[in-house]
Amino acid sequence: MKFAAPSRSRPRNSPSSATLPPPPLAGEGWGGGKLPTATDTGLATTASEAPVLTIAGVGKRFASGLQALGGVDLTVRRGEFVSLLGPSGCGKSTLLRIVAGLSQPSTGNCALHLDTAPGQRVASGRVGFVFQDATLMPWSTVLNNVLLPFRIARHLGAAERERAAAALRSVSLAGFENAYPHQLSGGMRMRVSIARALVTEPDLLLLDEPFAALDEITRLALNDDLLRLWETRRPTVLFVTHSVFESVYLSTRIAVMAARPGRIVADLPVDLPHPRERAIRTAPDYVAACEQVSAALGAAMPQGATR
Numbered sequence: 001m002k003f004a005a006p007s008r009s010r011p012r013n014s015p016s017s018a019t020l021p022p023p024p025l026a027g028e029g030w031g032g033g034k035l036p037t038a039t040d041t042g043l044a045t046t047a048s049e050a051p052v053l054t055i056a057g058v059g060k061r062f063a064s065g066l067q068a069l070g071g072v073d074l075t076v077r078r079g080e081f082v083s084l085l086g087p088s089g090c091g092k093s094t095l096l097r098i099v100a101g102l103s104q105p106s107t108g109n110c111a112l113h114l115d116t117a118p119g120q121r122v123a124s125g126r127v128g129f130v131f132q133d134a135t136l137m138p139w140s141t142v143l144n145n146v147l148l149p150f151r152i153a154r155h156l157g158a159a160e161r162e163r164a165a166a167a168l169r170s171v172s173l174a175g176f177e178n179a180y181p182h183q184l185s186g187g188m189r190m191r192v193s194i195a196r197a198l199v200t201e202p203d204l205l206l207l208d209e210p211f212a213a214l215d216e217i218t219r220l221a222l223n224d225d226l227l228r229l230w231e232t233r234r235p236t237v238l239f240v241t242h243s244v245f246e247s248v249y250l251s252t253r254i255a256v257m258a259a260r261p262g263r264i265v266a267d268l269p270v271d272l273p274h275p276r277e278r279a280i281r282t283a284p285d286y287v288a289a290c291e292q293v294s295a296a297l298g299a300a301m302p303q304g305a306t307r
Ligand SMILES: Nc1ncnc2c1ncn2[C@@H]1O[C@H](COP(=O)(O)OP(=O)(O)O)[C@@H](O)[C@H]1O
Pocket: 062, 063, 064, 066, 068, 086, 087, 088, 089, 090, 091, 092, 093, 094, 095
């Protein structure tokens, strides 16, 4: 079963929405459970939703001559949670950087559909990016780290401070506003990083192996937090991982990548129901989905690479 995002009431074509982070939606918190879940609202399939991202024939050749990506095609629709799954070095980060506008494709086209007027720059707050490292400013408090997108946009007032506080509450960091990054655990630092990416209510959330450096217990807890977030707020997510189990647990769709050059070799829907609880990790359907994805990944690996 797949679900679509609920329609959102924010005016997307208002003059300010393309240049400033959009206004907060009342009562929203990071997986805070205040909004109805996808199952509560009986949502339709995501196939009918508008694309947020289209990647068409994207290739990337670095100055070194290395062909990192060759002919990647991918469409991500509003409200989907799509994982890019592939072995190390297959070009996942390169593709994510192109989507974020941090790097240009050598061939092909990558377009975000964020209701921005033709020719108008997409404001930074419309796309959230979470890296593998939390990338916090060590000299700033937790609250000031989360306020960074507003400072960059030169739009920081009482409402933005409240949004940052709400984002921190929703990642279970209420009370840590004045702490410094070195006083937090790795998992807590990553929560701050996710709160910073979410505070502008981005249309598209990009995550590049955000939990890869964390211990297994913390990783599982943050997987659950991210699921609750997606089930309650339905952001559009493009999530990079090299973990089959993580991708099946979290995603509505998995794009399996192969290397040299990086390309998508399988596009697999994950038809597990929501809300997904941890118990699903031992359910036969979950195990079967993991086997299917593993097989696609194995077929994408060069001969002998899995041994
Ligand atoms: N700036 C760069 N210049 C040259 N080669 C690069 C650059 N960035 C990445 N690469 C190479 O491109 C390939 C894909 O890298 P990357 O996208 O980081 O893979 P992944 O995220 O899947 O591990 C790798 O072989 C990597 O060494």
